[in-house]
Amino acid sequence: MAPRIVVVCLGPGDPALVTAGALDAIGRIPHRYLRTEVHPSAHLVPDATTFDHHYDAADTFDQVYERIVADLLAAASEHDEILYAVPGSPRVLERTVDLLDAPAAAGDIELEVLPGMSFVDLAWVRLGIDPFEQGVRLVDAHRFAVAAAGERGPLLVAHCHNQRVLSDV
Numbered sequence: 001m002a003p004r005i006v007v008v009c010l011g012p013g014d015p016a017l018v019t020a021g022a023l024d025a026i027g028r029i030p031h032r033y034l035r036t037e038v039h040p041s042a043h044l045v046p047d048a049t050t051f052d053h054h055y056d057a058a059d060t061f062d063q064v065y066e067r068i069v070a071d072l073l074a075a076a077s078e079h080d081e082i083l084y085a086v087p088g089s090p091r092v093l094e095r096t097v098d099l100l101d102a103p104a105a106a107g108d109i110e111l112e113v114l115p116g117m118s119f120v121d122l123a124w125v126r127l128g129i130d131p132f133e134q135g136v137r138l139v140d141a142h143r144f145a146v147a148a149a150g151e152r153g154p155l156l157v158a159h160c161h162n163q164r165v166l167s168d169v
Contacts, residue, residue, distance in 0.1 A: 002110045003076035006083050007090045007097055009116025010041040017117050018044060022085075025114060029083040033072060035096060039087045048085065049075075061095070061142065069099045076109055089118030093140055093158050123156055131156075141165045 006029060008022035018041055026032065032048035036055070042048075051068045058064045075082050090097045090113045097113060104111035120138060124131050134154055139147045141159040145168070148155055160166050 001080075002107060003073075003079075004081040004110040004112065005072060005076050005100060006081065007100070007111070007113045008083060008085050009089050009114065009118075010039055010044065010085050010087050011117045012088055012119040012122050013040040015041045015044055017041075019114070019116050021114050022116055025083055026085070029081055031075065031079040031082040033075065033082060033084045035068065035084070035086045041087075042085075045083070045085045048083075065095045065099055068096050072096075072100065073103060073109065089116050090114070092118040092120060093138075119158070120156065141169050144169045 006025050008025050009019065010022070011017035011019075023044070026045055030047075032045050034042055034045050034048040034050045036042070036052050037048070037050045038052065042050075051064075051071065054064045054067045054071075058067060072082065072084055084096075086094050086097065088094065100109070100111050103109045120131075129136070136154045136156055137151060139151075139155050139157050141157050141161075142165065144157065148157075157169055160169065
């Protein structure tokens with residue numbers, strides 16, 4: 001049987017928005033990992049190992065995400081089943097989960113991704129719009145120059161986490 005990684009969502013920040021399924025997995029799986037503890041709901045994952053040290057040591061986000069995935073794969077092999085908690089939704093701009101798809105497709109691990117609320121769900125409510133009706137496109141600020149090139153219409157730009165990124169956008 002392949003090692004198993006269960007990915008849960010910590011939502012957009014309010015602990016009340018974390019799903020019951022995520023809370024159940026957190027309570028059930030003893031080996032827990034947090035992409036970052038710099039999140040308002042991180043306290044819901046007690047006794048977790050964080051990957052914040054990778055952010056300080058790596059030169060690029062790509063390096064950070066590759067190191068996190070390598071650590072997760074090693075931990076899953078050691079413990080058979082681990083929990084990996086990510087900010088927001090595991091399938092909205094969560095590169096580490098995308099990178100875990102390759103070993104899962106190869107059969108090296110079993111990957112279970114539990115759905116949850118992302119920041120975009122709150123954005124639509126706060127903006128008072130239906131993104132489908134408006135034709136809104138979600139763009140990663142780190143890929144803005146390429147992803148938004150030649151685009152027309154409304155964009156929601158994510159990952160605007162510091163002034164350098166905002167200046168680039």
